[in-house]
Amino acid sequence: MGRMRFWGSATMLKGATFGLAMAAGVLLAQSGAEAAPKTAVTVGMAVEPSGLDPTIAAPVAIGQVTWQNIFEGLTTIDRAGKVQPQLAESWQISPDGKTYTFKLRQGVKFHNGVAFDSSVAKFSIDRARGADSVNPQKRYFASIDTIETPDAATLVLKLKQPAGSLLYWLGWPSSVIVEPKSAADNKTTPVGTGPFKFVAWAKGSKVDLAKNADYWNKSVSVKLDTAAFRFIGDPQAQAAALKAGDVDAFPEFGAPELIKSFEGDKKLATVIGNTELKVVAGMNNTRKPFSDRRVRQALMMAVDRATVVEGAWSGYGTPIGSHYTPNDRGYKDLTGVYPFDAAKAKALLTEAGYPNGFTFTMKAPQMAYAQRSSQILQAMFAEIGVTMKIETTEFPAKWVADVLKAADYDMTIVAHAEPMDIDIYARDPYYFNYKNPAFNDILAKVEATSDAAEQEKLYGEAQTILAHDVPSLFLFVMPKLGVWDAKVKGLWENEPIPSNVLTDVSWAE
Amino acid sequence: MISILIRRILSLIVTLLIVSLLIFVIMDLLPGDPAAIMLGTSASPETLAALRSQLGLDQPLPVRYLAWLAGVFRGDLGQSYTYGVPVAGLIAERLAVTLPLALMAIVLSVLIAIPLGVQAARKHNGVFDFVAGFFSYVSIAVPAFWVGLLLIIAFSSMLGWMPAGGFPGWNAGLFAGLQALLMPAVALALPQAGVLTRVARTALLEVMNEDFVRTARAKGLSDGVAIWRHAVPNAALPVVTMLGLQFTFLIAGAVLVENVFNLPGLGRLAYQALSQRDIIVMQDVVLFFSGLVIVMNFLVDLAYLAIDPRLRANAQ
Numbered sequence: 001m002g003r004m005r006f007w008g009s010a011t012m013l014k015g016a017t018f019g020l021a022m023a024a025g026v027l028l029a030q031s032g033a034e035a036a037p038k039t040a041v042t043v044g045m046a047v048e049p050s051g052l053d054p055t056i057a058a059p060v061a062i063g064q065v066t067w068q069n070i071f072e073g074l075t076t077i078d079r080a081g082k083v084q085p086q087l088a089e090s091w092q093i094s095p096d097g098k099t100y101t102f103k104l105r106q107g108v109k110f111h112n113g114v115a116f117d118s119s120v121a122k123f124s125i126d127r128a129r130g131a132d133s134v135n136p137q138k139r140y141f142a143s144i145d146t147i148e149t150p151d152a153a154t155l156v157l158k159l160k161q162p163a164g165s166l167l168y169w170l171g172w173p174s175s176v177i178v179e180p181k182s183a184a185d186n187k188t189t190p191v192g193t194g195p196f197k198f199v200a201w202a203k204g205s206k207v208d209l210a211k212n213a214d215y216w217n218k219s220v221s222v223k224l225d226t227a228a229f230r231f232i233g234d235p236q237a238q239a240a241a242l243k244a245g246d247v248d249a250f251p252e253f254g255a256p257e258l259i260k261s262f263e264g265d266k267k268l269a270t271v272i273g274n275t276e277l278k279v280v281a282g283m284n285n286t287r288k289p290f291s292d293r294r295v296r297q298a299l300m301m302a303v304d305r306a307t308v309v310e311g312a313w314s315g316y317g318t319p320i321g322s323h324y325t326p327n328d329r330g331y332k333d334l335t336g337v338y339p340f341d342a343a344k345a346k347a348l349l350t351e352a353g354y355p356n357g358f359t360f361t362m363k364a365p366q367m368a369y370a371q372r373s374s375q376i377l378q379a380m381f382a383e384i385g386v387t388m389k390i391e392t393t394e395f396p397a398k399w400v401a402d403v404l405k406a407a408d409y410d411m412t413i414v415a416h417a418e419p420m421d422i423d424i425y426a427r428d429p430y431y432f433n434y435k436n437p438a439f440n441d442i443l444a445k446v447e448a449t450s451d452a453a454e455q456e457k458l459y460g461e462a463q464t465i466l467a468h469d470v471p472s473l474f475l476f477v478m479p480k481l482g483v484w485d486a487k488v489k490g491l492w493e494n495e496p497i498p499s500n501v502l503t504d505v506s507w508a509e
Numbered sequence: 510m511i512s513i514l515i516r517r518i519l520s521l522i523v524t525l526l527i528v529s530l531l532i533f534v535i536m537d538l539l540p541g542d543p544a545a546i547m548l549g550t551s552a553s554p555e556t557l558a559a560l561r562s563q564l565g566l567d568q569p570l571p572v573r574y575l576a577w578l579a580g581v582f583r584g585d586l587g588q589s590y591t592y593g594v595p596v597a598g599l600i601a602e603r604l605a606v607t608l609p610l611a612l613m614a615i616v617l618s619v620l621i622a623i624p625l626g627v628q629a630a631r632k633h634n635g636v637f638d639f640v641a642g643f644f645s646y647v648s649i650a651v652p653a654f655w656v657g658l659l660l661i662i663a664f665s666s667m668l669g670w671m672p673a674g675g676f677p678g679w680n681a682g683l684f685a686g687l688q689a690l691l692m693p694a695v696a697l698a699l700p701q702a703g704v705l706t707r708v709a710r711t712a713l714l715e716v717m718n719e720d721f722v723r724t725a726r727a728k729g730l731s732d733g734v735a736i737w738r739h740a741v742p743n744a745a746l747p748v749v750t751m752l753g754l755q756f757t758f759l760i761a762g763a764v765l766v767e768n769v770f771n772l773p774g775l776g777r778l779a780y781q782a783l784s785q786r787d788i789i790v791m792q793d794v795v796l797f798f799s800g801l802v803i804v805m806n807f808l809v810d811l812a813y814l815a816i817d818p819r820l821r822a823n824a825q
Contacts, residue, residue: 234769
C-alpha cells in the first residue's frame with residue numbers, strides 16, 4: 001500500500017534529480033508481487049539483539065527473536081507461563097527429587113539436517129554448565145551432578161540436591177538445545193529445531209526468518225512463510241512505522257504516552273497485557289540509613305504507587321507490593337502492607353531517629369521510566385522531609401559497573417526482566433546487600449519440593465517477607481503495550497517470559 | 510615535492526596513532542565492562558571471568574592495544590565483542606548507507622545553496638536577498654533531527670508517500686534505497702544549505718565588485734552570463750572549502766538523523782558500540798573517521814588545483 005500511494009507523489013516529483021523512469025519500473029514490479037494473500041509479517045522491536053545465541057549472552061532481545069522461533073528447549077513455557085513438554089515428550093521425577101528421566105522426542109531434525117537425540121541434549125546442557133560456559137543463567141544448571149544417556153531417546157539428569165524449578169528453568173531461552181557442529185556459530189547464524197529457520201541478519205536493521213518446512217511438530221500449522229524482526233529504537237519512529245504500515249506489529253511498544261494516538265486508527269489494534277518487568281527502587285541495605293528497616297518502610301509509605309504509574313507510564317502498569325507479578329504462580333497482592341500514608345511515614349521516620357529527614361542520592365538510569373519515576377519519588381520523599389538527589393547513571397555500562405558490580409549506591413531504580421527472579425534477594429553478593437536467613441530458607445524449600453501447590457505456598461511466604469522488609473521499594477509491573485495490525489492474529493497478549501513467539505501468527509481475511 | 514608528500518604522510522600516520530591511543534585509553538577509563546553488559550544481571554563472577562578471558566579482556570591494556578594495532582597493519586580490524594563478526598564487514602555494511610546519504614545531502618545542499626546564494630548576491634539587499642537570508646538563518650537554527658521528525662509526520666504518517674524510516678538494503682533495488690535515503694538527506698542538507706547559501710552569497714558579492722566582472726559586462730556579456738562564467742568560478746574557492754568541512758561533518762553528524770530515521774549507518778554503529786562498550790568497534794570507527802577527514806582535506810586541496818589556475822602554475 002505504501003508503495004502504491006507513493007506513485008502519486010513520484011509523478012509530482014517528476015524532474016527531480018534522480019532517475020524516475022527506472023524507478024517506475026522497479027515500482028511496478030514490486031506492487032504486482034503483492035497481490036497474493038499475506039504470509040509474511042514484520043515485527044518491530046525497540047532493541048537489536050547483540051548476537052543471536054541466547055545461551056551465551058543475557059540481553060532479552062536475543063530470546064525475543066530466537067526463542068521458540070528458531071530454538072526450542074527440552075521444555076517450554078506457554079502463553080500462561082506454564083511449563084509444557086517440547087523436545088522432551090515426558091519425564092519422570094524420582095521420589096527424592098534428585099533424578100529426572102526424560103523421554104526425548106524422536107524424528108526431530110535441526111535446520112542443518114542433524115538429528116536430535118540424547119547425545120545432543122547432553123552436549124547442550126554440558127555446554128551450559130561447563131567450566132568455560134558463559135551462559136548467563138549458568139547458576140540454574142549448578143544442581144546437576146551427572147548426565148546419563150542410556151539410549152538415544154532417554155536423558156537422565158542426576159542432581160546433587162532437589163531443584164524444584166528445574167523443569168521451568170529448562171524452558172528458558174538460555175536453556176535451548178543446540179547441536180555440536182553449529183553451536184559455535186549460533187551467535188551469527190543460529191541453527192535450531194524450531195518452526196522458523198534463520199535466513200539473514202542485516203545488522204542495525206533487521207533479522208529475516210523463513211518457515212521450516214520440515215518442522216517436527218505436525219500438530220501446529222505454521223501459517224507464515226517468512227517473518228522479519230525490524231529494530232527501531234526511537235518511539236516516534238516506532239509510531240511512524242506502525243502508522244505507515246512499515247511494520248505489522250510492535251508487541252512491546254516503547255512509549256505509553258503515544259498509545260492514545262493509535263486509538264482513532266481502525267487499522268491498528270492496541271492490546272495491553274502483562275510483562276515480567278518489575279520496576280523496583282533497590283536500596284543499599286547495608287548502608288545507613290537504609291540499613292534500618294523502619295527507614296525503608298517509611299519510604300515505602302511515602303510512595304503513592306498509583307501516582308508513580310500515572311506519571312511514569314501514563315497510567316499503564318500494575319502496582320506491586322513485592323518482587324512478584326500477577327503472571328507468576330502463587331502471586332499475592334501485597335500493595336496493602338505499606339500503603340501510601342505520608343503522616344505514618346513521617347512518624348516512622350521520627351521513630352527511626354530521622355525527625356528532620358535525611359539526604360541521599362538516587363542513581364537513575366537514563367531510560368524514560370526510570371527518570372520519570374525518580375522525579376515523582378523525589379517529590380513524594382520531599383513531602384516527608386527526605387531529600388533525594390538524582391544522578392543519571394548510564395545504563396547498562398555505568399549502572400552495571402557502579403550498582404550491580406560494586407554496589408556503590410544509596411538507591412537506584414531499574415526494571416528487572418527475568419521472570420520469577422524473587423531469588424535475587426537471596427543471592428550473595430547482589431546489589432541490594434539484603435541478607436535474611438529466614439528468606440533464604442524459604443527459597444531453599446521451594447527447590448527441595450517438586451509439589452506445585454507447596455511451591456506456590458512457599459512463594460507466597462517469600463513475597464510476604466519482602467513486602468514487610470522492603471529491601472526495595474516495590475513500584476509496578478510494566479505493561480506489555482502491544483500495537484499491531486488488526487488483521488494480525490496469534491501474537492501473545494501477555495509475556496510470561498520475554499519472547500515474540502510466531503508459531504501461531506497468521507493474517508485474518 | 511616528493512619529500513613534502515612523504516613528510517605529510519608520516520605526520521598523518523603519527524596523528525592517527527595518537528588518536529587511536531587516546532581513544533583506547535579513554536574507552537578503557539570509561540566505567541563499564543563489555544563482558545558484564547553482555548551477561549546481564551544474573552551472571553556469577555565465575556561466568557564473567559570466563560567471558561572476559563574469551564574476549565581477551567583479561568589482558569593488560571598495552572597488550573590489547575598492541576594486538577589491535579598489529580591487526581590493523583595486517584588489514585584485520587578485529588572482531589566486535591557484541592556482534593561477534595569482523596569489524597571491517599560491519600563498517601563496510603554501514604558505509605553503504607552513510608556514504609550515499611552524505612553524498613545525497615551534499616548534492617542537495619549544493620543544488621539549493623548555489624542558485625540561492627548567487628541570486629541573493631545579484632539582488633543584493635532586495636526582497637529575494639532578504640527571503641534567502643531568512644531561509645538560511647531558519648535552516649541553520651533548526652536542528653536536522655527535528656526537520657526529520659517533521660518530514661516523517663508530513664510525508665509518512667499523514668500523506669503516506671514515504672517509508673517512515675529504516676533501510677531496505679541496496680538489494681531491494683536502487684529506487685527503494687534512494688527513496689529510504691531521500692527524507693534523511695533533505696533533513697541533513699537543509700542546515701548545510703543554509704550555511705552554504707551565506708558563504709556563496711558573500712564570496713560572490715566580493716568578486717562581483719572586481720574589475721574583471723565589470724570588464725566582462727562592458728564587453729557586452731549579459732548580466733547572467735558574466736556572473737555564471739566569470740564571477741561564480743572565482744567565488745568557488747571558499748565554497749569548496751566549506752563543502753570539504755561539511756562533508757566530514759555530515760558523516761559524523763548523521764548519527765542523530767540516522768536514529769530518527771532508523772537507518773543502519775555508521776553513526777548508529779558508533780552510538781551502539783559506545784553504549785555497549787564495544788571498544789574494538791569504537792576504535793575502528795574513530796580511526797576510520799580520522800582517516801576520512803584527512804582524505805577529504807587532501808581532496809579539497811586537489812579541488813583547489815582544479816579550480817584555481819594560479820595554484821596549478823605554482824605547483825608546476
